[in-house]
Amino acid sequence: MSPKHLAPTLILCLLTVALQADYFTQPTETPDKNKWQTGPAAFPPIEEIAALPGQDRPVYGIYLWGSEYERAHKEIEKMGVRSLRISGPAYEADEALKIAAKNDVEVMYTVDNQSVWPEYRKKRKRPAFDSDEEYQESIQKTYIAFLDKYGPNGTLYEGTNLQSPIAAIEVLNEPNYQYVIPDRQPRAEVEAEREALYAKVLPAVSEVVRNHPNSLPLVGFSCGGGGSTRADYRFVEGVYENGGDQIAETYDIFSTHPYTHGAPPEAYKIKPWGPVAVPGNTLAMRELLDSHGGLKPIWWTEVGYEIGHEYGGKFKDKPGKEENLINPDQHAAYVIRTYLMAMRQGVQRVHIMHLHDTDNYNSGIIDRGTFAWRPTGHAIKNITTLMPNAKLTSAQSDGENDTFIYEFIGDHTQSHEADTIVAWSLLGPQQVEIDVDAQGDVTVYDMVGNEKQVPVKNGKVSLEIGPYPIYIKTDS
Template identity: 25%
Template sequence: MPFHPLVSAPMILPAAVASASKPRGVARLVLAAFATGALLASMPCQAADAADDAVCHSATSRDGAGAGDSPISADTPGSDGTRLFPHGRSVRIEVVTRTHADDKVQWQIADTWSRPQASGSFPVAAGARVTSLTCTMPQAGYFAFSASLASQPAATLPQRGTRPAGITTFGVLPDISSTLPPPAFAHQDLHRFGGQGTAYLAPGQHCCGGDGFRPLYTDLGLAWANDNRNWYNEEPKGPNTFEPATAELATGFRSGDIMRLILLDGIPSWASPNGQDTHSYAPVSEAALHDYMTRVGTDSAHVRAKIFPRQSRNYYQVTWEPDPDGGLPWRDTDAHFVDLYRSVWEGIHATDPNAVVMGLTYSGVGDNTKWLKHFAQLGITRYLDGVTIHGYYDFGTSPSHPPERLVNAPGDTPGLPEAMRDLRATMRDLLKPGAPLFVTETGISYDIGSAYGPHYPDAQTLYAQGAVVARTHLILLGEGANVTFVFYGADMPETTPGYGLFFELDHAQGAYGSSNISPKPAALAVAAMTRLIDGTATLGPLRGTPPGVYAYAFARPDGKVITALWSHDNAHWSAKTGFDATRATNWALPVDARGRSGEVSVFDMMGNETKTAYKDGTLPLNLTESPVYVVSGNAAVIKANAITPAGYVAP
C-alpha cells in the first residue's frame, strides 16, 4: 500500500471543547496524523456508530514548570507502568506545552489501522503548562496520540528512545469475558503463552502493589517465563555450592502467576574443558554434572509443591541454540552432545519424578527437525521427554518476511506451516506419543537494514509487525505447539531493531530490562490473542481453504471453538510494495450444520467483538492480513473440517 502525505489537519474545535467523534461516511481510506506533514500509511476505515467513538472530556490545565524543554510533549500517566489500561477505564493524556505566547494545541487519536478515533483542539496559555484530557475509549487496542501547536505545526511530539517522533502511545486491554469467560484449567501448565526474557521483573513507573513489580506479563496474558538454574550461574566458583534448601527464587515467580521454564544451558569455567564458561562443550566430569542436576531436581520439585501446586510437571530446557553456525555453536563431538543430555536427564529424573526434560532448541524450526533426526541415530531421544525449539522460519522474521511465505523455487526455505508439519511428523516418529512441544522464543523484528529514528518505524510498519506477530504464534500453536513464547518485551540493542512488543523510551537503541515502555500494536495483538486462545486445545488447520487463506481451529473446555483466520498475499506485503491492509479474500467458514442459521461472535485483531449472522451453516468472511477470531458453538462441524497435527495429543 502506498504512503500518502497528510493533506488535512485534525479537526479544529472551539477553544472550550476538547473532543470530537470519528468523521462520518468515510468510504475506504482515511489519513492518520503521526504529525503534521508526516508521511503515513493508508488504512481501511468504515463509518462507525456513535457508541464506537472515543470521547475526550474538556481539558484541565496546571503549571508545568520543570516538565521538559520541548515545545510540546505528551504522556499517559496512571497505568500500572505499562501504559496499558483496562477496558472501560478512562485514560488521562497529559500534554506539556512551553510557549512564548498564548497558543492552541491540535490533537488526534488514531488506532492500529491509523483510523482516527477522536480529534480536537484546546487553548494553552504562555509558559510551561500541563493540560490534561480524559478520554473514554469504547474500543480495545493500540492508540497513538499526536499533537502540534497551531503556531508551530512542524513542532510535534519528540522522539523518545525507540519510539519515533510525532506520537505517544497507549493501549486498552480487551475484555472478552461476556462472551468467553476465562477457561477453567485442570492444571496450571495448560496455559499456552509465555514471554522470553525477564521483563516481568522490571520495576514500574507508576505502580504497584504486591512485590512492587509491574505486571507486564499478566497484562499481556503470558503465563510462562525463563528461570535460570544454569550450572555456570549457580556454581560459578566450584562444585557443591548450590543448595536446594536455600536457593533463591526469582521475585517474579513467587506469586505463582508466572510459571518457570527452567534453563539448564551453560558449563562453568571450572568444569569446562577450555577453562571458560561455555555453551559449546560437554563438561570434563559427567559425574559432577549429574550431581548438580540432582540438586536442581530437588529444588524444582520443592518449588512446584510450594508455589505451583496446580502445575502437573516441571519443564526443563537443556541447551540454547547450539547451532553449528549460530551465536552459541556446539564445537564438541556429537557423542559428547548426547552424553550431556544423558547426564542432565538422569540427574534431573533422579530427584524430580515429574520432570519434562526438553531440547534441542535450535534457532530455526527446520534446523530442529534436521538435528533431531541426526542425533536420534546416536540415541538422544531416550533423554528427551519433549522438544523445545525457537520458532524462527527465515533469515529475517520481519514484516516483509512473514511466516506464510511461499516456496517459489527449489531450495527456497519453506513457510512456517510446512516447517512445523515436518517437525511434528519427526516428533511422532521418534518420540513417545504426546511428547510436548514448547516454542521457547519467536520474535518479529523490523526489516533487516532498518534503524530506529525520528521517522521510523512508521504507522504501516507498526501495523504490519503486529499482524505478523499474531499470525506467527497462531501458526505455531495451530500446527501443534503446546506452548509458544513471545520475544521480546521491549526494544533492545540488536543488530536488527524492533523485536519489542513495546517501545523502550530511555535509550535510542533500546535496552534490556527497561522499566519505561510504551506499547506498539503488537502488544495489544498479543493481549487479544492470549485471551482468546489460552486454555484451548489445538484442532488444527482447516481443510478446503483457498490459496492465501489461513484458518486454525482451537477447542475450549466449555465446548466452544475459536477459529483464527486471515489471508496473505506476498505480492502486496513488503516494505517496498507496502503492507496492504485493505486487500481481502472472501471465504465462507462452516460454523454449523447445513440448513441452520444463527449468529456468532467475531473478534478483530485487537479483541473487539462484532455479532455476525450466518446462514445455511456458513459464515461469510472478508479476510485481510489482520487475523480475526470466530467463536462458534457447533464443535463437531469444525472438528470434522480440521486436520490434527501429526502426533499432537490434546491435554
C-alpha cells in the same frame, strides 16, 4: 472506534508506534518484498490434531529474562500470558520465580552450564574445559545445584508456602549454534562436534535430573534454525546418529526455534537451495523423531519477528537485513498467527522472543522503559480474552487459496462446544463466506479487540479477511 483493550500507557506508545483505530481494514502485502512465497501447507491431518487432549496451559507464551519479569510482570498479567521461558543467570531470577509462583504462571527455565553461579559468564562454553568429560561434569553439577534450589521443594521456597513455578528445564540454548562451541570453519566440522557433544550432554543431564528428588521434566534440543534453514533437522539427525535411539529416553519435551526472518509463519522463505516453510519442517521433524521413538510434545521455545528502527525499534537496522524487517502491525499479526499455526501443528507452547527489544533484535512486545504496549501486546490480550484455553476442533479452510479458517473451543475447561472461528489470509483483502452455527447476528472481533455485529444469512457470514486475523464468536 477505539481498541477495547488499550493500556493506560498508550499515549507514550503513540509517540513512537501508532496503533490503528481498528484492524478490520486489511492491508495488501506483496510477497516479493520479503522474499517469501505462498503455497500448499504441509500439516498433520486435522483429525489427528483435533483429537489431542486439551492442554492445562494455552500455547501463548513469552520469552524474557528473570529480571525483566520481576519489573514488568503486571503488564504480562494484563495480557493474560501464563507461560514463560526464562533464561540467563538463575541467581538473578529468585524474585521473578517467586512472583511467578504467586501468580500461577508456568516457567520453562533454560539452564546453561554454570548458570547458578557468578562464574556463568566466564566459564560456560565447552572450550573453557580440558575435555568433554570435564564439561559434562560441570553441567551435571549445575543441574544438581539448580534443582536443589529451584526445583519442587527447592530451598528458594522454604518458609514461603510457594510451589515451584518451573514446569520444565531446557538443556542448553541452541547447542547447534555458537553458544556451546563457537563458530569456525569448516562449518561441517564444527557442526559434527556440536552434535557429538550434545549426544553426550543430554544423557549426562538426564541421569542426574531423573535421580534427583526435585526432578523436573527435561526439554531437549532447543535447536536454532527451525524456520528458514532446517539447521535444527540436521542437528537432531546428527545427535541421534551419535547417541542412538536411546537418546529418546533422555528428554520429555522437544523444542526448536522456527524463526522465519521476515516471512509469515505459514509461508515459504525463499533460500538459495529452495523454499523452506515452518509447517513442512515441523512435519518432517515429527516424522524424524517418531522414527527414533522420540516423538514427544513439541514446544517452540523461541521464535520472533523484527520491526524496523523507523517504527520505534531500539536498535538500528542491520545492513543487508532489510528484507527481514516488518512493521508493528505485521508483527502483531505474525505473532498471533504463529500461536494459531502452532495449535494447527499440535505444538503445545510458543515463547515469543522477546518481551523487550534485546540483543540487537527489535522484536519487543512492550517498551523497556515506559512499558508502553506495541500492537502485539493488544493482540495477545485479545486472543487470551477470547480464547483463554483454546482447543482446535476443525478447519473450514486449511490453507487453500492461502486462506485459513479454523474452529476452536475458546475455553475447553468450561465447554466442549466450538464457539470461536478465527480467519485470515496471507494476502488480502479477500471476501469470503464462513459457515456459522448461529442465527441473527454474530459478534466479530478484529485483531486487537474492536467488535462489530455481522448478520448471518443462510448459515453463513460474509467477511473481508486478510493478514490481520479476525474472530467470530458463535455463542453470542
